[in-house]
Amino acid sequence: MREIRRDDDGALLGYLRPVGDAWQPLTVFGYPLGEPRPDEEAAEEVHRSGLSVLGEPWLFLQEGRWHRCVILEADEREVRVRPTGHDYPHDVYALTLERPGPDTFRPE
Known part of the structure; x- marks a missing residue:
């Protein structure tokens, strides 16, 4: 690359x-x-x-459902996101997605 x-x-x-x-x-x-x-x-x-x-809304797949998020940080190994949808079932500020690809992470 x-x-x-x-x-x-x-x-x-x-x-x-x-x-x-x-x-x-x-x-x-x-x-x-x-x-x-x-x-x-x-x-x-x-x-x-x-x-x-990177500043646009994204969706990540977790437990079979797509959830809206924003990207907080990104590098070649991982992306830190903050869930923004009201339907996200967990009380977390941020998640780290390791090497997300189109099957698990996509622009909204």
Whole structure:
């Protein structure tokens, strides 16, 4: 995988993963930001939405149900989220999801 960083301060925006002759844009925790595409287009997608998508509402799967949440922190290994839905059955401020993927974690 190849890191994509912001030019002015070096902040990590996400990654590009090689897929055949194309590159798939990914978030900082490896979630796909779209389909594989040419190198420059994939890098532009990471620059455009790599960080902004972290501020949007997400859903995580637990005990067979999807729950609304916001991302508190994210890195390549894990994502800390705060459940925000009133239907979440547990009294917790935050949960840590290890290497969440599309089957267990997705944008709302």
